[in-house]
Amino acid sequence: MTIPTAPDQTLIRMPSLRAVRSFVAAAKYLNFTRAAESLCVTQAAISRQIRELEDHLGTPLFTRTGRSVELTPAGSIFFDAAQLSFLNIAQAADRIRREQARPARRQLTVCCSPAFSALWMASRLPSFFSANPDIDLNLVTTQNFLSLDPGLKPDLFITKMSRLREGYLSVALFHDEIFPICTPRYLRDHPEVASLDTMRDGTLLNLTPYGRSQVAEHVDWSVWLSMHGMSLDQRPADAPHVFNANDYNLLIEMVLSDQGVALGWGHLVEHLLRQGRLVRPVNEQIVLNDTHHYLLYREECENDEAFERFKRWFTAQFPERQVA
Structure with a gap:
């Protein structure tokens, strides 16, 4: 039995986005003709969309005096909100298009102590990025590896603990x-x-x-x-x-x-x-001699190319100390 989805009242009450777009253009230029030119439509289409929006809201958005228009108080309130929303939508769309146009990138999340990050990682990471420009690293530092933020599941830990949580394998590094x-x-x-x-x-x-x-x-x-x-x-x-x-x-x-x-x-x-x-x-x-530093990594990363490249680079930094 399929349970019907309840109507989404927020979306139902939303005005037409086409009408809102026409309104934003008209409010930006305070001129219906210029608004029509900016959207490559007719002035009549702009006027029709704005009338539709005013009917939906139940109040005038412009005062019309001859060929010029001005925003009403309600129009100013709606323009501030609508312009910001459209800007956010446009920026998100541009970001998605740019990401799709780029070559595929892989991100690895690495968790280590603040001292290891500042004193070891900082001076060596340029060599990793130079050799692996298609891999992004997300570095998280902590003094308490057993209590991370909920939902944070690093791909790798660099720690003195051989076991932290289920689903991770370990490589012993050095004393x-x-x-x-x-x-x-x-x-x-x-x-x-x-x-x-x-x-x-x-x-x-x-x-x-x-x-x-x-x-x-x-x-x-x-x-x-x-x-x-x-x-x-x-x-x-x-x-x-x-x-x-x-x-x-x-x-x-x-x-x-x-x-x-x-x-x-x-x-x-x-x-x-x-x-x-x-x-x-x-x-x-x-x-x-009785303890080691470890590289811990998620089991599902074992055959991941980005992880393997990081692992090879990382372990190569300890040619004399590496024990496994």
């Missing part, structure tokens, strides 16, 4: 390498940071876990030093401050402005090391 970093100038002005014993007692910029519980295991100065047999509690009472923040991008900016020593995650700061903007004041580091 974290974590070591102290500062600027060459800071090292020159504070030679004591070239030794772990005295570095511990200097100005430390520390990444806190607040708001980062969904990123992965947390390593801060306390954890890092303890893995080298040292403790922050051993700092003297008159030691410089330890600055704490949960924004890694902020800490990197502070390091770059010579404000102290922070822990550097190798994959995030390697380009700054290559450029000479940062240095490693000591050789000590830790490598988290």
Whole structure:
């Protein structure tokens, strides 16, 4: 049994779009002859359509004095609304026509942390776009991969979690390498940071876990030093401050402005090391061999050409660290 569709009263009450188009032209030029010329119709057709619209609305839209016309108060109200609606329709139609005329494009939605986006993606994406001009990327950043906006289903995640949700496959990439970093100038002005014993007692910029519980295991100065047999509690009472923040991008900016020593995650700061903007004041580091970074992707993307091209480009950025 077919259930009949209820009448759509909004559409039923709508005036004729042809009549509205004639009205908009007449209101724009305040001249029926020019309106007729702009629409390639006769003046009589314009007059007929406007009479139809006035009958539908139950009120005059123009006052006619000889050959000139002026909008009534009701006409001004209707013109403002109708002109904006027609403009929106025309823009949408133009956009659709342009899209249809372009070669087919593919968009991939990639989700990663703000630090990975700013410190890794930003400097490397030009090479991807140069090699793949027909692929658009939609980048979404979050610190909480388990709680995204409803309806958001990224094609790819770059994360330290091997599983996030059903329907995704994972590629293990690399382990974290974590070591102290500062600027060459800071090292020159504070030679004591070239030794772990005295570095511990200097100005430390520390990444806190607040708001980062969904990123992965947390390593801060306390954890890092303890893995080298040292403790922050051993700092003297008159030691410089330890600055704490949960924004890694902020800490990197502070390091770059010579404000102290922070822990550097190798994959995030390697380009700054290559450029000479940062240095490693000591050789000590830790490598988290029990955990990886992962590229997670939707199962249905597996045979998608755009995804495969992104995957090849992305994994090629880790030739030494890639493990699977």
